[in-house]
Amino acid sequence: MASFIVYRLGHSAGVILGVLVLVSLMIHLVPGDPAQLMVGDAPVSAAQLQAIRHSLGLDRPLPVQLGSDAVRFVRGNLGRSLRSGRPVIDYLRRALPSTISLALAAMLFGVLVGVPAGVIAAVYRGRWADALATAFAVVGISLPSFWTGILFIVLFAVELGWFPATGQGSGRALVLPALTLGWYPAGAIGRLLRSAMLEVLHKEYVGVARAKGLREGVVVMRHALRNALLPAVTLATVQFGALLSGAIITETVFAREGLGRLIVDGILQRDFPIVQGVVLVIAVIYTLVNLSTDLLCAWLDPRIHYG
Amino acid sequence: MRRTYRRASTASIAAAGFLVVIIAMAVAPDVFTRSDPNQMDPVAVLGAPSTAHPFGTDEFGRDILTRVVFGARTSLGYALLATAISVGLGTSAGVTAGFYGGRFDNALMRGVDILLAFPGILLALIVVTLLGPGLTNAMIAVRIGQAPAFSRVVRGATLGVKNSQYVEAARGVGASAARVIWRHILPNVRHVVFVLGSLGYGAAILIGASLSFLGLGAQPPAPEWGSMLETARGYLQSSWWIGVLPGAVLGATLLSINVVGDLLRDVLDPSLRLE
Numbered sequence: 163m164a165s166f167i168v169y170r171l172g173h174s175a176g177v178i179l180g181v182l183v184l185v186s187l188m189i190h191l192v193p194g195d196p197a198q199l200m201v202g203d204a205p206v207s208a209a210q211l212q213a214i215r216h217s218l219g220l221d222r223p224l225p226v227q228l229g230s231d232a233v234r235f236v237r238g239n240l241g242r243s244l245r246s247g248r249p250v251i252d253y254l255r256r257a258l259p260s261t262i263s264l265a266l267a268a269m270l271f272g273v274l275v276g277v278p279a280g281v282i283a284a285v286y287r288g289r290w291a292d293a294l295a296t297a298f299a300v301v302g303i304s305l306p307s308f309w310t311g312i313l314f315i316v317l318f319a320v321e322l323g324w325f326p327a328t329g330q331g332s333g334r335a336l337v338l339p340a341l342t343l344g345w346y347p348a349g350a351i352g353r354l355l356r357s358a359m360l361e362v363l364h365k366e367y368v369g370v371a372r373a374k375g376l377r378e379g380v381v382v383m384r385h386a387l388r389n390a391l392l393p394a395v396t397l398a399t400v401q402f403g404a405l406l407s408g409a410i411i412t413e414t415v416f417a418r419e420g421l422g423r424l425i426v427d428g429i430l431q432r433d434f435p436i437v438q439g440v441v442l443v444i445a446v447i448y449t450l451v452n453l454s455t456d457l458l459c460a461w462l463d464p465r466i467h468y469g
Numbered sequence: 470m471r472r473t474y475r476r477a478s479t480a481s482i483a484a485a486g487f488l489v490v491i492i493a494m495a496v497a498p499d500v501f502t503r504s505d506p507n508q509m510d511p512v513a514v515l516g517a518p519s520t521a522h523p524f525g526t527d528e529f530g531r532d533i534l535t536r537v538v539f540g541a542r543t544s545l546g547y548a549l550l551a552t553a554i555s556v557g558l559g560t561s562a563g564v565t566a567g568f569y570g571g572r573f574d575n576a577l578m579r580g581v582d583i584l585l586a587f588p589g590i591l592l593a594l595i596v597v598t599l600l601g602p603g604l605t606n607a608m609i610a611v612r613i614g615q616a617p618a619f620s621r622v623v624r625g626a627t628l629g630v631k632n633s634q635y636v637e638a639a640r641g642v643g644a645s646a647a648r649v650i651w652r653h654i655l656p657n658v659r660h661v662v663f664v665l666g667s668l669g670y671g672a673a674i675l676i677g678a679s680l681s682f683l684g685l686g687a688q689p690p691a692p693e694w695g696s697m698l699e700t701a702r703g704y705l706q707s708s709w710w711i712g713v714l715p716g717a718v719l720g721a722t723l724l725s726i727n728v729v730g731d732l733l734r735d736v737l738d739p740s741l742r743l744e
Contacts, residue, residue, distance in 0.1 A: 180583030309716030407589035
């Protein structure tokens with residue numbers, strides 16, 4: 163167990179270091195001269211280009227740049243926006259709460275709907291409830307969120323007027339985006355839990371629980387679900403990182419401020435430090451979430467062995 | 470048991486049938502519609518669905534059904550190209566790493582670890598940042614985004630096959646490494662590659678359409694499903710059909726690919742599970 167924790171911590175540290183290097187390298191992978199690309203077609207002198215290169219540190223040797231970038235990133239200094247000159251970290255601070263609350267709300271929906279759907283599908287295997295839950299899962303996994311989002315807007319905002327189509331701040335404005343983003347995890351959790359439950363329901367201890375006369379509800383909830391839940395918990399936590407990047411599209415559909423708007427505008431305006439900042443934040447959060455999931459699972463389930 | 474089987478096959482037949490129609494649209498769009506996807510009609514701007522325009526018209530009076538038909542070629546064609554390349558790259562890297570092991574394997578898998586730290590569409594967004602918006606660049610993005618996960622799965626399958634007796638026997642009679650890989654390893658990981666390809670194809674269409682929806686893929690006036698939905702965002706209050714109908718075709722295509730892919734997976738390898 164201790165050696166697993168050490169290995170896993172070392173692995174994540176390596177991945178984060180790699181992410182830092184890759185993000186810092188991004189600017190060098192641009193075909194052509196990054197400084198020229200940033201100014202676009204605007205007429206600038208060679209001296210001005212040189213000044214831009216110097217301000218970005220592009221005139222220093224590559225290893226020096228990578229090293230100083232890594233130190234800078236770790237300290238939370240992500241540079242300044244090329245367009246406004248304001249620190250990137252300020253933009254991230256403003257955008258992150260909105261994106262995190264959207265991802266959390268979507269995850270809440272995913273768990274609240276996915277877990278019952280998976281349990282019901284497994285208990286009523288082969289009946290209409292199973293077919294319904296499975297269809298719900300497959301559709302949620304397959305449909306593009308930018309279409310379901312549009313569908314929800316037309317249906318619940320324009321036609322029925324129950325929820326606002328855009329905007330943020332109020333809890334009501336969060337409902338449609340959370341449904342849109344949450345359908346995928348709901349489907350994925352439901353599908354995984356269904357197969358885990360089916361496996362567990364055939365185990366001897368479930369038979370023993372029935373044989374000693376427990377009510378079926380108690381057997382399913384206390385004996386089967388508790389043993390089937392672990393893979394679903396793992397999936398749910400790992401999904402959280404993916405939801406952060408999925409939020410990029412959902413935010414665009416509902417015109418919400420957040421990391422998504424930030425990165426898309428950054429790409430369109432060739433504002434590299436902004437893009438670097440958003441990419442770095444999502445990749446680091448994702449890696450840390452995966453790490454804590456692995457450690458949590460090893461702690462929760464003593465049967466897990468790591469070679 | 471038999472009932473479940475029959476229901477599953479009805480769904481897959483419907484999905485396969487729908488895919489055949491979509492593929493036919495991509496191959497021969499002129500069979501399905503006579504009009505030009507970019508022909509504007511100032512009189513029929515934002516027209517609701519009617520017999521003349523079954524899917525309605527958009528903000529320039531262009532026939533939406535025609536644009537959906539022509540969009541099939543863009544989405545399906547580019548995704549096919551991207552998937553073929555990423556499957557090729559992922560398979561060669563994965564088989565080589567799994568077969569030889571050692572330092573090359575280690576280095577490759579650590580690199581894959583780093584690339585997998587960028588979830589979902591993020592890797593594609595990085596590539597588009599570097600190369601600039603556009604459909605070709607978006608497809609390069611899709612390809613680079615998929616190859617790491619492919620190579621990891623293929624490597625795992627190769628490791629499973631590598632120590633089997635027939636590989637040992639082939640080596641025993643003096644077959645070269647290249648011959649062992651080509652004649653004995655590849656045919657035995659083929660089913661994994663096939664399933665990865667079919668699931669990856671749906672994912673490629675989705676990423677391509679997503680990038681176009683964000684305004685980073687296909688650029689107007691090219692007919693493309695994702696960018697049609699982006700346009701639709703501005704007209705949802707008055708003209709629902711602009712977004713809902715093209716999106717329904719895109720959604721049904723993705724759903725069908727997943728259903729057929731699931732079937733392929735069950736047929737080819739019941740033990741394979743993909744996240």
